[in-house]
Amino acid sequence: MSEEELPYDSFMLVSFGGPEGPDDVMPFLENVLRGKNVPRERMLEVAEHYSHFGGVSPINEHNRQLLAAIRTEFESAGVDLPVYWGNRNWNPLFPDTLQQMKDDGCRRSLAFFTSMFSCYSGCRQYRENIIAAQEQVGEGAPIVEKVRMGFNHPLFIETMAESVQNEIDTLGVVTSDVTVLFTAHSIPMSMADNCDYEKQLREASRLVADKVGASDWNLVYQSRSGPPQQPWLEPDVCDAIAEMDDQKKIGHLVVVPIGFVSDHMEVMFDLDEEAADLCQQRGIKMGRAKTAGTSPKFVQMVRMLVEERIGKSQQKLAVGELGAWHDVCPADCCQYTPRRPQGVRPT
Structure with missing residues (x-):
């Protein structure tokens, strides 16, 4: 066989x-x-x-x-x-x-x-x-x-949308008064150029934002660890918060670690400590949406x-524009040859 x-x-x-x-x-x-x-x-x-x-x-x-x-x-x-x-x-x-x-x-x-x-x-x-x-x-x-x-399975989108809505409700405001920032682990641009990471993240974020009716949202990154001379995906979440607040004064913010399945060390340190401290300094009321976890x-x-x-189900469920992703990765899928020293991913 x-x-x-x-x-x-x-x-x-x-x-x-x-x-x-x-x-x-x-x-x-x-x-x-x-x-x-x-x-x-x-x-x-x-x-x-x-x-x-x-x-x-x-x-x-x-x-x-x-x-x-x-x-x-x-x-x-x-x-x-x-x-x-x-x-x-x-x-x-x-x-x-x-x-x-x-x-x-x-x-x-x-x-x-x-x-x-x-x-x-x-x-x-x-x-x-x-x-x-x-x-x-x-x-x-x-x-x-x-x-x-x-990433675009309806149950994942529903899980994250419910998490975002819970934080909006906790802040006690209507969705139109909230800025939503979806975050994911940054990766080197040389890695991002050979995969669909950004495309998938942006699609999932859009689907969740649409589900809760959030129009003021963006995708940002966190936890970059490479050398300064190596370009990584940007903007950084804290840089984005500061810049947006300077431009329009953020009142209420929900940060959504959509790129993480659970509360990794990056989520706890970069968001619950660094981003939360920044928001407190600037008078921004911040909520951090839960990760998918064991929902x-x-x-x-x-x-x-x-x-x-x-073979127990004939359905391949997916929402949005990208459709159900492939079952078997192509031979050249997500190839990456580091050109400079890589950083550390704490989890």
């Missing part, structure tokens, strides 16, 4: 990983930066971000909660796939997870990446990491195929994307 004829027999949650205590921070960052020419000063700067939160990234605990929610969703919908979890940079690491899957008899797995938008670091690099882990595990390592990107509709979306691939 060929690989394509093997039935899907498992599900794998694929994520970045993060430290779970002070002693984990430097080993974790060394994993992230292995093979990259990044100054130690930059590593120490990022490590300081973690110290604000006891050296613990929220991402691993989020993934445990997401795994539990997915298991429950699968069971209630009759999706008979055991659920596994593997990370790029911290335990459980891909080789360990694939070895466990091999030992359990898994041969072909479907994966959901905790990255909703296409770029090298959010898609292709994960696939390269998994291939390297398969080679490490050796003969019999399970095949791993990702489900399609769900029921988001978990349902994961299950529906899996059902598409296992």
Whole structure:
């Protein structure tokens, strides 16, 4: 039987990983930066971000909660796939997870990446990491195929729209009186030029803004970590807030980390601390929308994307102008060859 004829027999949650205590921070960052020419000063700067939160990234605990929610969703919908979890940079690491899957008899797995938008670091690099882990595990390592990107799935859009509306309601104003800034992790322009990251982000942001009736919105970026001479996607969220406030005086602002599935370290530090502090200094009333997290509709979306691939559903739901994204990434999809030293992505 060929690989394509093997039935899907498992599900794998694929994520970045993060430290779970002070002693984990430097080993974790060394994993992230292995093979990259990044100054130690930059590593120490990022490590300081973690110290604000006891050296613990929220991402691993989020993934445990997401795994539990997915298991429950699968069971209630009759999706008979055991659920596994593997990370790029911290335990459980891909080789360990694939070895466990091999030992359990898994041969072909479907994966959901905790990255909703296409770029090298959010898609292709994960696939390269998994291939390297398969080679490490050796003969019999399970095949791993990702489900399609769900950036314009109606349940993702509804999840984020509800989150934005909740913050508008909390601020106690009408939507027309609120500025909405959608944020995502910045990436080098040389990476952005070879993927659909910006296009997908702008489409998802537009769809959410339309859903809540927000006309005053924009897409901005955060967490840039490359050297100053390397162009990255802009504007930065704090720069954008300051510039907009100088131009028209922002009264109420909702910041929406649409590019993040959960409250990563970047969300907590860059938005909940830096952006919030800036808004307080300028007298702007700011609300920060929740990430998708383990909201029921988001978990349902994961299950529906899996059902598409296992043949349990004939529907490929998508809203907006871009349509349902491809199931199988083209060979040249999201290619990236760094021209200068890369930065650190704390999570």
